[in-house]
Amino acid sequence: MSKSWQLAARLGSTALAGLAFAWVAPPARAADTTLSVVVADYGTGPADTSQKYWEMIARDFTAANPTIAVKIQTINWNDFDTKVQTMVQNRQYPDITEGDYFSNYAQEGLLYKVSDVFSDPGNLMPVFKELGSYGGVQYGLPFTTSARALFYNKKIFADAGITAPPTTWDEIATDAAKIEAKGKIGFGLPLGPEEAQAETLLWFIGNGGGYQADGKWVIDSPQNVETMTEMTKLVKAGDTEPNPGTKNRTDLFGQFAQGQIGMMNGEVALLPIIKSAGVLKDADLGTAAIAGKTGPIDKTLGVCDFVAAFKGDGTKQAAIKKFLDFAFQDKYQLDFVHEYLELPGTTSAAVALAKTDATLAPFVKSLPNAVQYPNDPVWAQVKTQIQQIIGTAIGPDPKSVLTTIQQTALKGS
Structure with missing residues (x-):
């Protein structure tokens, strides 16, 4: 018998006439540690925000680890780089970020080594190890990957x-x-600020160019200038959307899904947008190797978004490790794949996906030969500038624009 009913029996109904009893649960134990997790938003709006995905992981994790609370902050991709950079500049370090990885943070001694905060580094996809490293040490954990076609x-x-x-x-x-x-x-x-650096690189690769060659910046190389000249011809002929420098990838993905665009370079993230629109049938969609100057390119851009762990005051390493071990389970990797049709960052999840998803298997198989962004501390600045001004290279003087970006790269190196 509960204490309330024992008391009622002793006092009697008359004495209890003006009293009400309620059982009060003992207060839950307050978390000993709170992790700040700042992530890029892969969603297309409030109903499809990545906040929901990460809060699911946070709830599951805290249920299993009640002394560790997790606070999720989701930032739009267009603002992610600058807002994280501002946090770092103000020394308001997040504990964990998921989005872009910048080796300058590792160079400045702000990040934990992967081996310090993750139990199974060998399960991370090896093709992206160098991109997530600085000085031969891996600091970035590939969380989600993609390939282009x-x-x-x-x-x-x-x-x-x-x-x-x-x-x-x-x-x-x-x-x-x-x-x-x-x-x-x-x-x-799409040469707008969302992901202009990706579209530009795909075209550069098609002419034997790129952002770097043998570790040296070559942004304004003759090959790249020629490439921008050819892209300008395409735009001036009216064969693209007007003003590509103002168009983001997701804008054009939506138009493609509505049947308004004949072709574009894309990735697996386009597939759920097509499905959601309900305009194109399976038979309407084709994929092929990306066209280059003289033929299809034999490589493609493989993009990886990284998790990085900041040292902060050095007191949260154990909690960070527990969270990352938890979040990188195949279950959550594949949940992300199925939600946003990106590819996994771990080998075990990639193997599982290739066995069960015929649509995504070709993209998974192309990842080992992927071309990647420069692994250079100054890439953060270069990338931001490409996003901001590469659209102006569609015009009469592409070389001056590319040289401006080249100078930024050289000054920061």
């Missing part, structure tokens, strides 16, 4: 009399003009 609308192609996807830049121009003549956007060219 040319996406094209087979129905639009058929209406325009195109029988096969383009393999060269000349074929892109020819096909895009045919598509434009049918009232559709020929080629989607």
Whole structure:
């Protein structure tokens, strides 16, 4: 019998007439540690924010580890870099970030080594190890990855009399003009601030260029200038959307999903957008190798978003390790894949995915040969500048724009 009912029996109903009893649970033990986790938002709006995904992990984790609370802060991708940089500049260090990894934080001694905060570094996808390293030591944990391919609308192609996807830049121009003549956007060219650095690099690769060669910055190389000149011709001919420098990847993904664009370089994240729109049928969608100057490129851009752990005052290392071991389980890796159709960051999850998902298996298999962004401390500044001004290289003087970015890279090196 509860203490309340024992008391009632002793006092009697008359004495209890003006009393009410309620059982009060003992207070839950306050968390000994609170982790601040700052993540980029992969969602498309309030109903699809990554906040929900990370809060799910946080709830599961705290249920298993009640002395560790987890506070999630989600930041729009367009603002992620600058806001994290501002936090660091103000010494308001997050404990964990998930998004871009910048080796300058490791260079400044702000990050934990992966081996200090993760129990199984060998399970992280090896192709991205160098990109997440500084001075030969790995600081970034690949959390989600992706590879690129040319996406094209087979129905639009058929209406325009195109029988096969383009393999060269000349074929892109020819096909895009045919598509434009049918009232559709020929080629989607996202050079807006969201991910201009990716689209630009894909075109540079197609002409034997890139951001670096043999560890040296070559942003304004003759190959890259020629590439921007060819891209300018495509835009001036009206074969792309107007003003590519103002268009983000997700803007054009939405238009592609609505059947308004004939072709564009894309990634697996485009697939759920297509499915959600409900306009294109499976038979309408085609993928192919990305076209280069003289033929399809034999490499593609492999992108990896990293988790990094900041040392802060040095008191949270054990809690951080527990959380990262928990968050990197195959279950949560695959949950993320199924929610956003990105690829995993761990080998075990990638193996499981390739066995069970025929649509994503080709992208998983392409990752080992992926080209990646420069592993250089100054990349943070260079990337931001590319996002801000590369659209202005679509014009009469692309070299001056590329040289401006090159000078930023050299000054920071």
